Amino acid sequence: MKKIYNFSAGPSTLPVEVLEKAQKEMLDYKNSGMSVMEMSHRSSLYDEIHNEAKEDLMKLMGLDEDYELLFLQGGGSTQFAMIPMNLLNKDDIASYLITGSWADKAYKEAKKFAKPEILASSKEDIYTYIPEIDESKMNEKSKFLYLCVNNTIYGTRISPEKIGKLNKPLVADISSNILSEKYDYNKFDLVFAGAQKNLGPAGVTIVALKKDLIKETREEIPTMLSYKTHADKNSLYNTPPCFAIYVTGLVAKWIKKMGGVEAMEEINKEKSKLLYDFIDNSSLYKNNVKLEDRSLMNIVFVTGDAELDAKFVKGAKEKGLENLKGHRTVGGMRASIYNAMPIEGVKALIDYMKDFERENR
Amino acid sequence: MKKIYNFSAGPSTLPVEVLEKAQKEMLDYKNSGMSVMEMSHRSSLYDEIHNEAKEDLMKLMGLDEDYELLFLQGGGSTQFAMIPMNLLNKDDIASYLITGSWADKAYKEAKKFAKPEILASSKEDIYTYIPEIDESKMNEKSKFLYLCVNNTIYGTRISPEKIGKLNKPLVADISSNILSEKYDYNKFDLVFAGAQKNLGPAGVTIVALKKDLIKETREEIPTMLSYKTHADKNSLYNTPPCFAIYVTGLVAKWIKKMGGVEAMEEINKEKSKLLYDFIDNSSLYKNNVKLEDRSLMNIVFVTGDAELDAKFVKGAKEKGLENLKGHRTVGGMRASIYNAMPIEGVKALIDYMKDFERENR
Numbered sequence: 001m002k003k004i005y006n007f008s009a010g011p012s013t014l015p016v017e018v019l020e021k022a023q024k025e026m027l028d029y030k031n032s033g034m035s036v037m038e039m040s041h042r043s044s045l046y047d048e049i050h051n052e053a054k055e056d057l058m059k060l061m062g063l064d065e066d067y068e069l070l071f072l073q074g075g076g077s078t079q080f081a082m083i084p085m086n087l088l089n090k091d092d093i094a095s096y097l098i099t100g101s102w103a104d105k106a107y108k109e110a111k112k113f114a115k116p117e118i119l120a121s122s123k124e125d126i127y128t129y130i131p132e133i134d135e136s137k138m139n140e141k142s143k144f145l146y147l148c149v150n151n152t153i154y155g156t157r158i159s160p161e162k163i164g165k166l167n168k169p170l171v172a173d174i175s176s177n178i179l180s181e182k183y184d185y186n187k188f189d190l191v192f193a194g195a196q197k198n199l200g201p202a203g204v205t206i207v208a209l210k211k212d213l214i215k216e217t218r219e220e221i222p223t224m225l226s227y228k229t230h231a232d233k234n235s236l237y238n239t240p241p242c243f244a245i246y247v248t249g250l251v252a253k254w255i256k257k258m259g260g261v262e263a264m265e266e267i268n269k270e271k272s273k274l275l276y277d278f279i280d281n282s283s284l285y286k287n288n289v290k291l292e293d294r295s296l297m298n299i300v301f302v303t304g305d306a307e308l309d310a311k312f313v314k315g316a317k318e319k320g321l322e323n324l325k326g327h328r329t330v331g332g333m334r335a336s337i338y339n340a341m342p343i344e345g346v347k348a349l350i351d352y353m354k355d356f357e358r359e360n361r
Numbered sequence: 362m363k364k365i366y367n368f369s370a371g372p373s374t375l376p377v378e379v380l381e382k383a384q385k386e387m388l389d390y391k392n393s394g395m396s397v398m399e400m401s402h403r404s405s406l407y408d409e410i411h412n413e414a415k416e417d418l419m420k421l422m423g424l425d426e427d428y429e430l431l432f433l434q435g436g437g438s439t440q441f442a443m444i445p446m447n448l449l450n451k452d453d454i455a456s457y458l459i460t461g462s463w464a465d466k467a468y469k470e471a472k473k474f475a476k477p478e479i480l481a482s483s484k485e486d487i488y489t490y491i492p493e494i495d496e497s498k499m500n501e502k503s504k505f506l507y508l509c510v511n512n513t514i515y516g517t518r519i520s521p522e523k524i525g526k527l528n529k530p531l532v533a534d535i536s537s538n539i540l541s542e543k544y545d546y547n548k549f550d551l552v553f554a555g556a557q558k559n560l561g562p563a564g565v566t567i568v569a570l571k572k573d574l575i576k577e578t579r580e581e582i583p584t585m586l587s588y589k590t591h592a593d594k595n596s597l598y599n600t601p602p603c604f605a606i607y608v609t610g611l612v613a614k615w616i617k618k619m620g621g622v623e624a625m626e627e628i629n630k631e632k633s634k635l636l637y638d639f640i641d642n643s644s645l646y647k648n649n650v651k652l653e654d655r656s657l658m659n660i661v662f663v664t665g666d667a668e669l670d671a672k673f674v675k676g677a678k679e680k681g682l683e684n685l686k687g688h689r690t691v692g693g694m695r696a697s698i699y700n701a702m703p704i705e706g707v708k709a710l711i712d713y714m715k716d717f718e719r720e721n722r
Binding site for chain 2: 034
């Protein structure tokens with residue numbers, strides 16, 4: 001088997017142990033004679049997978065029974081519509097912090113269903129920092145504040161320290177750093193995450209929301225886009241993406257085994273510090289993000305020369321360091337080092353960066 | 362490994378060859394060092410999987426370049442909303458043939474967005490037959506006729522012979538018998554199928570529609586519920602359910618290798634005939650569906666005694682014949698014998714039915 005390190009921003013690398021377990025159980029889950037893909041979603045065997053994944057995720061997130069955790073489909077892009085459809089009436093105002101193109105997409109989608117407003121934006125500085133979260137500047141009629149906690153494309157994050165307890169409800173996209181470091185998710189009223197970055201395969205979206213937000217939706221909302229539809233049926237209103245939920249559950253168990261979110265945070269801080277320190281001390285590579293807003297998950301860097309960047313990415317691939325090309329909208333390089341990326345991967349990347357710097361001085 | 366036959370209505374049995382291939386490639390797809398679950402959906406390696414699955418399915422369905430095939434999420438239940446949202450204006454009329462609770466759900470969901478009408482219904486006879494498709498009875502303003510071609514719960518199907526070329530566009534749910542026998546899908550303007558019955562794992566929905574139906578949707582339609590969003594980006598507007606698409610692609614290749622839809626039809630007719638003939642000649646079991654409307658995929662039967670039915674299902678499970686319980690709304694038994702169910706499974710079921718009949722006369 002070819003040995004590589006996969007720095008893809010998503011779908012992204014998964015723990016080898018998880019893949020090995022899924023492989024082993026592929027044709028015969030727990031001596032049932034069935035693959036998880038073949039099981040009725042109404043069977044007790046699948047129920048156990050579904051409920052264990054749900055409970056493990058809620059425990060890892062530190063959420064109690066005031067919250068409901070849903071397994072939905074359609075990715076973050078579907079949440080951009082579901083959030084205003086479920087939480088707002090047509091004339092309601094909500095505040096959006098624009099920290100990147102995903103937050104901007106969420107804001108624009110909300111315009112279809114309500115009256116979102118921009119609280120602050122760092123667009124003019126190509127999203128290289130997180131604007132201040134100043135509740136006093138929010139429209140007092142605003143129904144919630146929407147944040148994207150980690151910005152995959154730009155390599156920024158809103159650190160746990162920056163998220164105080166607000167008076168307004170807090171809604172957040174946590175797709176790319178869920179369970180990577182300790183956040184007090186009880187400060188949030190609704191969080192969502194596409195699994196394919198830090199949690200599992202593409203095809204399942206985790207939504208955790210306060211139960212008091214789950215209400216009958218307006219008549220014109222599609223049944224499948226109502227949180228109540230799914231909450232009332234424990235995410236089994238219709239056939240859920242069973243296999244994606246199963247693998248996500250395996251990842252949750254792997255995180256627990258590794259020592260939980262605290263252990264993930266420790267290793268993620270070590271991994272990102274290694275890489276940021278190397279970049280900061282290098283004369284070739286540069287990271288343009290404001291120090292306190294740097295992401296632990298997605299580390300962006302440039303040489304300042306687009307041709308040299310392309311050469312870097314090509315050479316890296318030849319060394320088995322895959323998917324280091326930055327997002328097409330910003331160029332440069334991006335190393336996504338999610339929970340499942342071992343520290344050896346980061347060290348191998350730094351070794352290559354050193355060699356490349358020496359050869360291209 | 363435990364050897365069973367899985368008669369689940371969905372998610373359901375998959376070809377062993379497909380599961381073995383997915384197992385083999387789980388940690389290392391084509392010497393890439395990556396699982397399909399770990400691949401960027403923007404990579405050339407994934408592109409190949411995505412496009413081959415699309416092309417193979419279109420070829421198997423006999424669709425030409427007038428059609429677009431989409432990989433969506435959210436199951437048939439999401440299509441119940443997307444169809445009227447995309448094809449109708451608020452005051453538009455569409456006709457629905459009510460052949461079971463899924464068609465009825467589609468009709469009810471359409472009421473949120475337009476003015477659907479019931480062309481005919483077999484509800485009063487517990488959906489044991491398919492009402493006549495009489496275009497002359499359709500409201501002349503109707504924009505399309507909606508059908509559910511195979512009714513999983515009731516064991517009925519609209520046979521290919523019953524689907525003539527209509528003057529109105531034809532929209533159909535083909536979830537539970539896609540690629541099981543030869544239909545001229547070019548007679549349809551839009552068909553959809555949740556993969557988890559006859560095509561692959563849960564988590565991906567196939568939609569094939571005529572390109573001239575793909576239009577800019579109304580402002581208030583969520584971006585993710587517009588066919589145009591997905592058609593414009595070859596189902597890669599956001600991260601698709603890559604692994605589910607990959608397995609569906611493997612199933613399509615398996616069907617091709619087995620001889621295509623013609624070969625599937627031949628064996629499916631043989632399998633269903635064996636079981637129907639046995640039921641019809643038995644003094645214990647009874648199938649209440651009108652002969653010409655019998656499904657080849659879902660074969661329902663009862664003993665006429667609910668306690669005996671329960672005993673049958675329990676005893677079957679002990680013999681490795683799983684998931685034979687009928688849908689909770691109708692009771693009795695149901696054997697779902699999709700493409701991937703080998704004829705040996707049907708024979709094993711009949712052997713058990715014989716023994717059970719002898720012991721419970």
